[in-house]
Amino acid sequence: SYRYMYRNMADLKRGSDDVTFDHALADYMVTPTQMPMNMHMLGAMYAPTDKITLMAMLNFASMTMDHSTRMGGTFTTDVSGLGDVHVSVLYRFYNENRSNLHGQLGFSLPSGSIIEKDVTPASAPNQVALPYPMQLGSGTFDTNLALTYLHQGGIFSYGGQLRGIFRFGENERDFSYGNRYSLNNWLGIKATEWLSFSVRIEGLAVSSIKGEDSNLNPMMVITADTDNSGGTYVNSGIGLNLYANQGALKNMRFGGEFGYPLYQDLNGVQLKNQETLTLGLQYSF
DSSP: OEEEEEEEEEEEEEETEEEOHHHHHTTOSEEEEEEEEEEEEEEEEEOSSSSEEEEEEEEEEEEEEEEEETTSOEEEEEEEEEOOEEEEEEEEEEEETTEEEEEEEEEEEOOSOSOOEEEOTTTTTSEEEOOGGGOSSOSSOEEEEEEEEEEEOSSEEEEEEEEEEEEOSOOTTSEEOOOEEEEEEEEEEEOSSSEEEEEEEEEEEEOOOEEOOTTSOTTTBGGGOTTSOOEEEEEEEEEEEEEEOSSTTTTEEEEEEEEEEEEEEEEEEEEEEEEEEEEEEEEOO
């Protein structure tokens, strides 16, 4: 499978309230104003038995962060490269009456860089360490646990997934990203043999960053202050799936989803999530 994701973050929130850039610049020398991200993901799944499926995924990400300074200037930092590699195993506990239940145990291997640097107006011509959101990996071995239920009827399908991502220990820069807990629910409608639509709603809680990178000055920019990390979210998504069940493209599946946050309550002051676009192509054999 191949999947592409575009995610945009822009403007600021403190808690659940929108705030201005001037509000942030009263406490910090620099504030981000926008952060678009592009991610390309390659995945493979193999089932050695009817109940066990093995999965692996790697990704390549590119991120840009625009900034404004207290003195009225602007600048941009960029980063791109490979992220963490994810491996996992799925086990199917139940598969009857068009319903199935499976669990997932996964691990994230710290292959993505956490030492990314770029030039800023204050550091020119030298590069300095970039803040936490601009790093490509976590730097820790992370555990991914999930439980998924799915019912597939003739026209309607629905399901839910409970997931947790747990960080253990600190990375080489003496910090760790926060744990993530999500509950995802969806409903699908089959329009034809080759076309279906879906709607989704997700509740997400993200813990704050633990520890601190000594290379960052938390008084300089809001993204270098760990108090400005984590929060709770309610996200929505609407999508479509195209499946080729015959012809030259048989067993090829194309999917797309547009996502938008319905609610955000952020710790401290942070860029707020905006739109997300995901496109995927999958071939099965």
